[in-house]
Amino acid sequence: MGQLTQFAPFLLMFVVIYFFMIRPQQKRAKNEKEFESALKVGDRIITKSGLHGKVAELADTTVVIETMAGKLKMERSAISMEMSASLNKK
Structure with missing residues (x-):
């Protein structure tokens, strides 16, 4: 005890x-x-580094984001969940 x-x-x-x-x-x-x-093609997102864009292509672990400057290939984990959700609410 x-x-x-x-x-x-x-x-x-x-x-x-x-x-x-x-x-x-x-x-x-x-x-x-x-x-x-x-995530699906056409979703508007914000990355954790602050880049705004729209999902153009999806792969297993990567995503191609279309921005005003062109297309960028990034990891899916680089997308900010909170900021993208608030962007899509507007």
Whole structure:
């Protein structure tokens, strides 16, 4: 019984870290994966570096973005989920 109460603060600390740090990060990563897989040609997007454009072509891991300056090939993971969602709401 004494050893259990000795480890209770460590166990409680791990549970708090899990629910406030690890779990939200896993949920965000899952949402980003779903967003990347749901992209389709013609979607208006913003990259994480701030480039605005429209999806011209899709491949397994890459996407071709049509911008005012031309076409750029980028990784799907370079597209910002939050900023693209707010752009499409307008």
